[in-house]
Amino acid sequence: MPWAPAALVSLSLLTTSCASHDDTASAPKTTASASAPHGYVEGAQEKAEQQSRLLLNDPATGDTRVLDLITGKTHEVSRTTGTTGLTTDGRFGYFHTGSSTRVLDSGAWMVDHGDHVHYYRAAIRDVGRLPGDPGTQVRSDAAVTAVTDADGRAGVYRRAGLEKGKVGPARTLPGTHAGAVVPYAEHLLGVTDDGKVAVYDREGRRAASPDEECENLTGDAVTRRGVVLGCADGALLVREDDGTFTAEKIPYGSDVPEAERATAFRHRPGSDTLTAPAGERAVWVLDVSERTWTRVRTGSVVSANTAGEGSVLIVLETDGALHGYDIATGKQVSRTKPLLKGVSETGSDGNAGPVIEVDRSRAYLNDPKGKRVHEIDYNDNLRIARTFDLDIEPALMVETGR
Structure with missing residues (x-):
């Protein structure tokens, strides 16, 4: 069954049926309607300022905490043992272990519409686990979450599922990749094992192949200017403009030791x-x-x-x-x-x-x-x-x- 368009997925509503770890974050259950205000998200409170929280973990004991930087309160959540790394997409925390990746909804996020921003707070809750190994990398945008394992195989999950508190089925991308697959501009960017940039649509079909290559891919970052990939000779900036993807080298300017x-x-x-x-x-x-x-x-x-x-x-x-x-x-x-x-x-x-x-x-x-x-x-x-x-x-x- 084809997925819903990204614009619809990003408007998915947060349910309120789960128990809250944060008694200040719960909102009365309300039914969405045509009269709902702009930016309305069911089960979440919209705030005028950024709702920052810190996710904290002790790998030795598995103890995990969420520190609310607005209230100064620390919330205890279930333990995650054997954590080898902790990453985030701005809302969800991804606790990487030797056998899987635990997903925790921090209950704090923002939605950037370009000319204005919405800030939200809601209940802290466990979402579930994504398959993975010690080398698994997770990257997300408003519509999808891409999980790339240590062998370079990537699975793509609907973001709407995580927002509703569950991990749904994944769509598998073809081939293997040299690093993390990165959602960007309603597409998915990857670097194949031979260093070539591959752009896929949400269905996993190859949509573009910019000419530039990235040898020895190490590191990536999403910016307002595009996706930056770390390469042996500097960085590669992949951009989208009106549906066209281009790649531009930003060289170090001289030979840099590895x-x-x-x-x-x-x-x-x-x-x-x-x-x-x-x-x-x-x-x-x-x-x-x-x-x-x-x-x-x-x-x-x-x-x-x-x-x-x-x-x-x-x-x-x-x-x-x-x-x-x-x-x-x-x-x-x-x-x-x-x-x-x-x-x-x-x-x-x-x-x-x-x-x-x-x-x-x-x-x-x-x-x-x-x-x-x-x-x-x-x-x-x-x-x-x-x-x-x-x-x-x-x-x-x-x-x-x-």
Whole structure:
């Protein structure tokens, strides 16, 4: 049976039959009608501001928490043991384990209509499990969720099913892929094993094949300018314009040793400025709008991120402090006191350890050994705005509601 069009799928309504983990998030059960206001979602409350939440997990014990950044309350949810990585699409948390991927609805999300944005909060609830292995990668848009296993086989799930609290059947894409399959512009982007970009429609049929190739694919990110793929010689930007897909290389500009290439991008959702470790003592900053790479020399890098648009580059270094760098000049402009103890270089995304999550006004740093999360005002010289004490070691963290 053919799927519903993406525009209809993205309007699917959130049911209210499940028990809530959040007594502030429940809304009276209401029946949708033709008179429902613009942006109405059954079972969710629409809010005037972003409803950010942090999903936190301790892989050693399986303890899992949801920290509501609006109320400051921490909610306990069922344990997930053996977690090897934690990712998110802005609403759902994907807890990757050795045998499957647990899906948790954080109950916080946003819908961007371009000229305006809707913010929602609802009940926190378990959705179920997606099949997978330690190498499984999950990518989503408003209509579908693509799950790519370690062998490069991809299955596509309807987003409407997850929004209703269940994992439905998957549509399998043909062939295998070198990295994650990424939903974009009502299509699906993948890189085949020979480095060629493949564009599929929602039914899994090949729709386009841009000429450029991506050798040794490592990392991807969706921006307003298109999908960025990390390649051996730099980045490949895949864009859609009026139904036509094109690919454009953004080269490093010189030969970069393999150990110093960008392999995992971090950025503020909605931003066109990406960051990635550039070896042990530098960070790459990719300005997608300007099609330029900047290599910022730093101390020993544990994690890095930036809000983009003129903001500082935030780097957690092995001294346990956050350092702010001016991206244009490379100069250090701010520094906190040591916040973490016993940290070491990582340079890999998704593994347990400190990470920096960034939204439109704050950054968040998890401190596993200290059992806490720091909230940072990056517009005020990396000022510590709040510190949240926890009853678990939050070795894995992602932010939702953005």
